[in-house]
Amino acid sequence: MFAVNKLHHSYGGLSVLDIDAWQAAQGEHWLVLGPSGSGKTTLLHALAGILRPASGHVQLAGQDLAQLAPGQLDRFRGRNIGIVLQRLHLLPSLTVAQNLALAQYLAGLPQDPFRVREVLASLDLTDKAGVFPHALSHGQAQRAAIARAVVNKPRVLLADEPTSNLDDVRCAQALDLLIDQAQACGATLVIATHDQRIKARVLHQFELGAAA
Amino acid sequence: MNLATLTFSYLRARALHTALHVALLALGIGTVTLLLLATTQFDQRMRRDAEGIDLVVGAKGSPMQIILSAIYHLDVPTGNIAYTQAQAIAAHRAVKKTIPLALGDSYQGFRIVGTVHDYVAHYAAKVGAGRLWEKPLEAVLGAEVAARTGYAVGAKFAGAHGLGDGGDAHEGAEYVVTGVLATSGTVLDRLVLTSVESVWAVHAQHQGMHDIADAAARMKDEEKEFTALLVQYASPLAAAILPRYINNNSDMQAASPASETARLFSIIGVGVDVLRGFALVLVFSAGLSVFIALYGALNERRYDLAIMRTLGATPGRLMMLMLAEGIMLAGAGGVLGLALGHGFAEAVGLALRSAKQGEMSGLIWLPEEFLLLAMALAVGAIAALLPAWRAYRTDIARTLARG
Numbered sequence: 001m002f003a004v005n006k007l008h009h010s011y012g013g014l015s016v017l018d019i020d021a022w023q024a025a026q027g028e029h030w031l032v033l034g035p036s037g038s039g040k041t042t043l044l045h046a047l048a049g050i051l052r053p054a055s056g057h058v059q060l061a062g063q064d065l066a067q068l069a070p071g072q073l074d075r076f077r078g079r080n081i082g083i084v085l086q087r088l089h090l091l092p093s094l095t096v097a098q099n100l101a102l103a104q105y106l107a108g109l110p111q112d113p114f115r116v117r118e119v120l121a122s123l124d125l126t127d128k129a130g131v132f133p134h135a136l137s138h139g140q141a142q143r144a145a146i147a148r149a150v151v152n153k154p155r156v157l158l159a160d161e162p163t164s165n166l167d168d169v170r171c172a173q174a175l176d177l178l179i180d181q182a183q184a185c186g187a188t189l190v191i192a193t194h195d196q197r198i199k200a201r202v203l204h205q206f207e208l209g210a211a212a
Numbered sequence: 213m214n215l216a217t218l219t220f221s222y223l224r225a226r227a228l229h230t231a232l233h234v235a236l237l238a239l240g241i242g243t244v245t246l247l248l249l250a251t252t253q254f255d256q257r258m259r260r261d262a263e264g265i266d267l268v269v270g271a272k273g274s275p276m277q278i279i280l281s282a283i284y285h286l287d288v289p290t291g292n293i294a295y296t297q298a299q300a301i302a303a304h305r306a307v308k309k310t311i312p313l314a315l316g317d318s319y320q321g322f323r324i325v326g327t328v329h330d331y332v333a334h335y336a337a338k339v340g341a342g343r344l345w346e347k348p349l350e351a352v353l354g355a356e357v358a359a360r361t362g363y364a365v366g367a368k369f370a371g372a373h374g375l376g377d378g379g380d381a382h383e384g385a386e387y388v389v390t391g392v393l394a395t396s397g398t399v400l401d402r403l404v405l406t407s408v409e410s411v412w413a414v415h416a417q418h419q420g421m422h423d424i425a426d427a428a429a430r431m432k433d434e435e436k437e438f439t440a441l442l443v444q445y446a447s448p449l450a451a452a453i454l455p456r457y458i459n460n461n462s463d464m465q466a467a468s469p470a471s472e473t474a475r476l477f478s479i480i481g482v483g484v485d486v487l488r489g490f491a492l493v494l495v496f497s498a499g500l501s502v503f504i505a506l507y508g509a510l511n512e513r514r515y516d517l518a519i520m521r522t523l524g525a526t527p528g529r530l531m532m533l534m535l536a537e538g539i540m541l542a543g544a545g546g547v548l549g550l551a552l553g554h555g556f557a558e559a560v561g562l563a564l565r566s567a568k569q570g571e572m573s574g575l576i577w578l579p580e581e582f583l584l585l586a587m588a589l590a591v592g593a594i595a596a597l598l599p600a601w602r603a604y605r606t607d608i609a610r611t612l613a614r615g
Contacts, residue, residue, distance in 0.1 A: 041613055050522060051609035071526045078524015085612060089519045093225035094218075101213040107524035111213060148523075 001026040001155060001188040002047065007056035009042055017042045017053070022206055024188050026155070029179060031199065032192040034208030040192035043208065044158050047190065048081050049073045061155045078107030082149030082187065084178070086161040088141050090133035096120070096144045097129040100151045107152050119147045122184065123177065139170060146177055153185040163195045171197055215529075219536045226509075230541065233502050237545025238552055240494030241588050245553020247488055248580055250560070253572050255477070258284070261399045262469040264334060266451065267443040269293065269301060269458055275467035276475065282313055282440035283469055285323050285399055288375055289315055293464050295436035301443065301458065306450035311442040314411040317371035317382065322357045324371045324387075324404045326411030334442075335398045341365055342391030344405075348413050348428065351387040351406040355395040356565075363389055371404075371414060385414045397571070412436060499591040502541055506534060506599035517603055518611040527604045534600035535593060542592020546585045 003023035009016055017039035024030055032040050045051035046058055049065045058065045061080055068076055090099050100116045120126050123143040133141060142162070149157060159178055163171040175191075175198050182189035191202065199205070223230045262283050270278040273290025280287035302310040311334060314326030325331075329344055332352075342365035345352055353363060363369065367389045370381045387406065395401055409428035416427040428436075445451060455466040510517075517530050558574025565571065 042609075045609045045612070048522065050612065071528070074521060074524050074526045077522065083522050085519075085522075087515075089515045091221075091516050091519065093221040098213060098217075098221070102218065102520070103523045105213040105218075106520055106529070 001028070002058065002060040004043075004047070005057045005059070007043075007046060007053050007058065009039075009046065009051070009053040009055075017046070019043065019056070019208075024190070024204065026188055027183075027186055028204055029182065029189040029202050030191070030204040030206055031202045032190060032206050032208060033194065033199070035194060038208040040194075040208060041160055044083075044160055044190070044192050047156070048083055048158055049077045075108055078103070079109065079152060080155045082152065082154035082157045084142075084145050084149045084157070084159040084162055086164060088145035090136075090141060090144055090148070092133050095130050095132055096125060096136070096147075099133070099144065099148050103148050103151050109152055115151060119151050122181070123147045139173070142174060143177060146181055150181045150185055150187070154187050157182045157185075157187040157189050159189070159191045161193055161195070162191060163193060163198055168197065171195065172201075175201055215532060215536050216540070219533060219540050222509075222513075222537060223540065226505075229505055233498060233505065233541050234545045234548060236494060236498035236501060237542060237588060237591070238548035240491050240496075240498055241546050241549025241584055242552030242556065243491035243494065244488060244584060245550050245581065246556045246560075247484055247491065248578060248584070249553060249557040249574065249576070250572060251480075251484055252578055252580075253576075254480075257397075257571065258473050258476075260397065261335075262473055264444060265442045265469050266445040267455060268440055268467045268469060269298070269443060269464050270440040270467065272463055272465045275465060276472050278440065278465060278467040279469050279472040281315070282442065283399070285325075285403065289439045290465065292437040292439055293441065295433055295438060297462055297464060298438050298441050301441060304454065304457075306446050306454045307443055308446040309444040312408055312438045313440045313442065314408045314437070315375065315439040316411060317373055317414060318375050319357075319369055319371050319387075319404055320361060321376065322354070322360075322402060322404050323375055324351070324406060324411070326406055326408040328408070331442075332393070332400065332405065335396055335400050337396040337398065337400050338394040340392050340394035342389070344391055345407050345410070346390070348407060348410045349385065349387050350390045350410070351404050352391040352393060353389055354393050354401040354403045354405070356401040357404055358392040363392075365389055365391060382414050401571075408438070495588070495591060498545060499595045502538055502592060503595035503598070506538060506596055507602070510599050510602050514606065514611050517606050518608040521606070521608040522612070527606070530606065531600040531604040534603045535596045538592040538594075538596025538600075539589055540592075542588045542590075542595075543585075545592075546588030549588065550581060550585065 001024055004019055005021055007017060007019040032043060034040050042051065046053045047060065052066070063076065065073060091102065094102060097116055097120065100119065101111055104111045120129055123146060125140065125143055125147060128136060128140055128144070133144070136144060157178070162174050162178060166174060178189060178191065265283060268278050268282045270282060270289060271291030271293055277287050277290055281289040298312060301307060309330070311328060311331045315323060317324040332344065340355065358364070368386045370383060370386045373380045373382065393400055412431060413427040416431065445454065455468065458464050458466040520530060554574040556574070557572060561572035561574060
């Protein structure tokens with residue numbers, strides 16, 4: 001599904017990411033492991049095309065991200081990549097259902113209320129569709145953020161530290177949801193984490209060392 | 213979900229701020245609109261009432277007062293002029309046409325004007341019902357007078373001495389209404405018209421004469437008086453000689469409507485300019501408050517903006533979002549302001565009508581108002597420009613890495 005080749009990035013002369021090669025097939029589930037500051041978030045951003053790496057290539061769904069013009073890259077990201085951030089960042093002025101509709105709108109896809117309802121139902125959020133984010137519990141907000149990430153049926157689902165600050169039960173639940181939703185749309189799942197608790201649950205693991 | 217609903221959701225989330233911006237802008241635009249409507253209509257009416265009148269001759273006094281009393285019927289006259297002297301001016305070769313006016317009485321605050329049929333023809337007014345006056349003590353009502361008094365053809369009334377309310381009624385000298393003028397949008401709407409002879413007769417009776425039917429016929433020319441004479445020049449050259457001839461060789465005063473109304477406009481214009489300046493300050497501060505609000509909101513919304521980028525929004529889309537917010541605020545303020553301005557103008561118009569001080573309507577649309585709306589939208593767009601540019605430049609990776 002994606003392949004990373006000789007990826008390198010630095011901030012202000014400080015190297016933050018250095019990867020020789022890594023690839024994942026369609027539908028595989030991966031953990032990106034490493035201590036804080038090892039470049040997990042930077043790698044995720046590079047995979048998502050949020051950040052253009054200083055050198056190297058990211059191939060995703062047969063597309064070299066470096067070849068895309070900025071506007072094309074945004075559109076490509078919206079349609080092919082779902083992202084769940086550690087802090088969930090639902091738009092506070094929109095309801096849960098509107099947050100999902102926003103993902104369809106910004107990706108330039110037709111707005112499909114049926115799909116929105118379907119995703120919300122699969123995450124047990126049907127009765128929260130018209131609720132604003134400030135009225136959700138953390139668990140509900142996380143499910144809403146996952147729903148927003150998968151509403152466009154992405155090829156790749158990225159999650160950044162989805163289980164930090166969660167107790168063991170909720171940690172397992174969050175992981176279940178991500179795996180279920182990735183499977184439901186056949187997406188390749190990549191979870192960046194330093195949480196040792198979820199190591200046993202995911203088959204493929206990619207270890208980042210401390211910053212070079 | 214689209215740009216408009218997304219923008220609207222942000223405006224709704226900060227409803228109080230939104231209301232403040234819209235109100236500030238609406239007050240500014242509303243004031244400018246009111247001034248525009250008022251000055252345009254005032255100007256139009258002043259010009260229409262004075263159209264075709266080159267000179268007004270009255271008794272010695274303030275030229276402005278002569279114009280206000282004889283053309284607009286707003287002020288009291290300066291006095292009377294002798295019939296024989298007026299006849300001499302009418303016969304002057306520089307004069308094409310004269311219309312005499314004899315004032316002095318009123319009915320329920322509406323002036324009774326003794327004049328000739330030419331006065332009606334001058335304003336191209338049409339007789340709506342009945343006919344013009346022929347004999348003494350026949351009167352024709354202006355459209356507004358008829359509407360206010362409810363009088364129709366055949367009604368009888370007695371004029372009151374003096375031009376305001378509350379003068380002594382001229383008992384025994386009742387006018388009979390022979391016609392009602394159609395609305396002409398001129399000063400005629402507010403007047404009661406009759407023959408000069410009627411006015412003379414009523415005042416002859418006031419001085420003890422009893423049989424007034426042919427009073428005018430029995431008066432000597434030396435006893436007859438007009439209040440003012442409206443003069444139309446035979447040629448542009450007359451403007452150079454006639455006013456000076458009258459002012460130097462008679463005890464009458466010549467007043468030029470053009471220069472007196474220009475003087476009036478320049479006096480009123482200062483007040484209008486001050487008000488307009490104040491309104492523009494309001495519009496400017498509305499723009500400033502929109503700018504500060506959007507710029508401040510950028511920090512609060514930096515994650516929203518970053519998230520929208522991760523969901524596929526281009527930087528251009530974020531820029532449009534900020535611009536749309538400024539323009540939507542400005543559009544709401546502009547439309548509300550125009551509505552306010554028209555509402556105020558109509559309210560002032562109603563007050564003026566009930567005070568018989570003239571006409572103003574809030575129910576007209578001037579082409580300049582499109583400019584006002586464009587100005588409001590431009591203020592919104594300009595206020596949003598810098599915040600929009602900042603949104604365009606947001607570095608999403610850095611923003612997200614921080615939080």
